[in-house]
Amino acid sequence: MSLLPKFFRRSKNPSHPAMSRRLEQSIEGAGYWVKRMPREAVHLVQRFRLYNVAAAAISLFTGLLAWPLIAQTSQFTAQVVLSTLSGLAALTIAVPHAVGLSDRTEETIKLCGTYGRIYGELLQAKQRLTAGAADHSTHAADLIRQYEDVTGRKDALALPGREGSPGRRELR
DSSP states (O other): OOSSOGGGSSOSSTTOHHHHHHHHHHHHHHHHHHHHHHHHHHHHHHHHHHHHHHHHHHHHHHHHHHHHHHHHSOHHHHHHHHHHHHHHHHHHHHHHHHTTHHHHHHHHHHHHHHHHHHHHHHHHHHHHHHTTOGGGHHHHHHHHHHHHHHHHHHHHTTOOOOTTOTTTSOOO
16 A cells, blocks of 8 residues: 555665665555544544543532432432532542543644655655665664664554554564
8 A cells, every 4th residue: 555656665865774664664654654543633632622521511410419309308418419410420520530541542643744844855755765866875874773763763652553553563
């Protein structure tokens, strides 16, 4: 599933076959995550919003239940029930922050743009190397390191992914 034609896949400079292979693997992995990362970000945002909606529903239920509960039960029972529901609403809001969901969501959104940028730069580096510009091999090596750093940040998020997907393969 490479987006590059076959004539872009091999370097015209035979001294850079390892660089070309690593660059191709990086391009393939970045291309995969350019498409996949926005879906992951949307999924995390939806989970985050679900917690907020649940907290709002619990708060609404507590508000609607307050006056009838106070009027029809003992003061102690009303205090316990309302305090429990209010505490549950507060916990529901705090859960995404406590388990790191909000941080993971923010990082995933940032990685969407980062993968897009690095993917474009990797494609440009591949074109330059294919054209035989030997002075671009250092720049390509820097881009590969950047890609590996970005992939490390992505791996730290523990996002679900297919085994053997281009973004999970070890670069050699």
